[in-house]
Amino acid sequence: MSMRFKEVGKRGSKYTQCPICGKPDWCYSYETEYNGKLTEYVVCNRFVGRNSIPGFRYIGQTKNGTAKFVSDNDVTGATGYNYEKPVIKKDVERLSDKKLDGLNRTLLANLKLEDYHRKKLNEDGFTNELIELYNIRSYPPSDYDRKNEGLASINPTRSQLARALLEKNNGDLTGFPGAYIKEYKDSRYWTLAGYEGIIFNIQNVYGEVVMLQVRLDNPSPKSGKYKVFSSEAGVNEDGTARMPNGCGPSSRIGLVKPKVIKDSFVCYLTEGWKKAAIASNVFGSLFVTVQGVNSYSDLFAVNDRGERNIDVLRETYGVGMFVIMYDNDKFHNDYVLQAEKNLIDCLSGENFKVATSAWDSYMGKGIDDMLKAGYGFQGLKLNLVAG
Template sequence: MSGGVSKNCSFSNPCPICGKPDWCNQVTFSNGDYLWYCHRVHGAKGDIITASGKMWVWKKITPEHFTVWEPKEQYDANRESFIKALPKNSQKGTYYNSSSYRNGSSNERVVSADYIDWNALPLEGTSECASPQTLNVFYRELLNNLVLEDKHEAKLRAEWDCQKGTFEKAIKYFQIKSMPPEDRVRFSSKERFKNLSRKKIVANIIDKLGEPIGVPGFYQRKDGTWTLYYLCGIVFPVFDSDGNIIRIRIGNDYPKVKGTLNGKDGVFNYYMKDEIPGWYFMPDGESEPILAFQYGSESNLISLNKKGYPDGKVVGKYMNFTSFKELHFKDEQGNPRRINKFTNGCESGSFCSLYTKPGDDPTIVYVTEGEKKAIVGNLLLNVPVVSVPGTSSILKLFENEQGMERTLVDSLIRKGTRAFVIVLDADKKVNEAVLYAESLVITAFKERKLTVFTGEWNAQWGKGLDDILLTGVLPDIRPAM
């Protein structure tokens, strides 16, 4: 398959894999064959899923992290044609995917038999997510057991203290704290922390509230003891429209970084190997990591930049505090099993967060991407600000809030909101993904007969809403076109 025409999904033609009207796209080829590139539903080689009344075969994952799916009837027809075209002594075993048997340009192999519809299997080792009220109780108790580490306070003050009082208000209204590293990493490093150990934090919570069943971020070890997901960094609570803390987002201290070492491309990860915590580099296509940087060592292969990372493209800077990773395997009897790696854990998912405080006027609500931008927007504009977890997730504004039969937009209208202002990053003029997200959400507001504006500014003043507000610049509010 080559020379296909790509068309974005829409409300009238949503993605059949995830059911959403945004971010995914269909590629149609001259012979009528087509593939769907889905940004949300992933899989692995050999997977077959059922969605929108059809069966779909996993094809590949693109460098942009889209998963490509092919209708099974199309896949089977192409396979049959391919096998018939083979010499008679070659018509057994594995075969190549359609791009291979059409033009021979791909070496990707696809398993020809024993397909398993993993999604049809029961999911083991996971808990149903608790109610918003229960989540709020557990997450507030978690925050009560955390403090903000000095390095995180210094980082936030460096960004926010140009507007006096911003840091103190953020701490007061939104309970920003620090999540310490895993205990085994913490006690192997030379860094000193104010926070309690994770073991003590979890023990305190269970002593007071009982087991955190159905709370994303908590799970049980093999010995049955409860623990926390490995992420460490700055904690940003995620609030629903009733003020419940329903999720935790982490400003990751150690995100993945795509970079180079000794002329090779690869990924830097921070973890502990052979009792040595540090930044390890995994070259593309290789299986043995290289210790590139260890804190306190005088023989490091790299230096860290001013943000504390290796140089390169940062991936996963802000992440959900979850306790879910789906694994597929066959047991000793050959039975396929679908399990959660984190026993009795719970998937977080991504949610919008409403940042507001007493005295805010709810008539106009701003919408931006990212917790820090929304917090600064609320504190300096004194209006409610919604943070969406990513531009690709902006239509979550119109999904039901957890445990409610209404969307966040509906909830805000009930509170008196009459207009919405979309304030995405200024690079939307050159970033097609951001511009596309803005056009999607504007269309969605207009389809619901709601008043919507956009916030505009010259990019020389800063990229995001927080950048310009902290320098004293206000966005220019214009009717959305």
């Protein structure tokens, strides 16, 4: 980032007099380059108001208490948004799937994949081709940890990422899961939540990225390895939001398409995106992912386009049968069995053929473990339960 301070009236300044107070000295302007765009600020040492003037939008006071303006002429300022003082809102509504898609893709486009993450993904069965196909990236540590714990990253800082997203969404990230307003001393700014790791994107039935999920680099035994990218964090004791303007993605289903679809009549349904992506490419089949065994309601819900997700699967892809494929260890659990039974009822009620799948426990816990161990499709036992 380059910054050039120019006192008005001095050589090199574009102003012979301050555009705010009209005097030929003491005030200054500077330009900052951000994402290749030039933003121009004017700081007037005489102005005592708190209002914008034609051509220059008042954005607050500098540390010295003088008035700061952003020129309407620059691209960044033209959004009309006050980057320095975002407004905290009480009611936060999640953005539309179309907007989520745009922002999630902007975030991913600003991220690179760390070598150690690529190595881990390769070990887990993702070829470099699949890594590209699914746009898998690294999510950097928090800015605090980078600064104070010296954690290195090839990626931009969280606040830089937030800034890129603000540019994309007219200066407001309210309703974008993962983003929130950070208040620190006198400053207030947008940043991003969550721990560092590998970031996967979860797409809806139209291929829109509606949700992100991070495989944590340092999972705690309690929280598990995977976290949805979210800034839904509840409230403090005084009722204020822990992460102002934050929100969660809610429990979405994902549709995983393999590089080559061999057969889309049978659609598998499993918990967890990563194993679905691996298995999808082995089978050449569609996979629907759920966030938890009981989180399939989105499958039958009406989406932003007024269509039911289940109908899109049937009509666009010709899905006629579902195979429910939960982890092998789950079936000792009554809660899982009940959830599976309910799901079977819902699917057969929609006239789908339904099967459950199982494999011997020595083959591995998840379908990904089983495939990695070399058992393949032949190791699967399918049990037709409806249709």
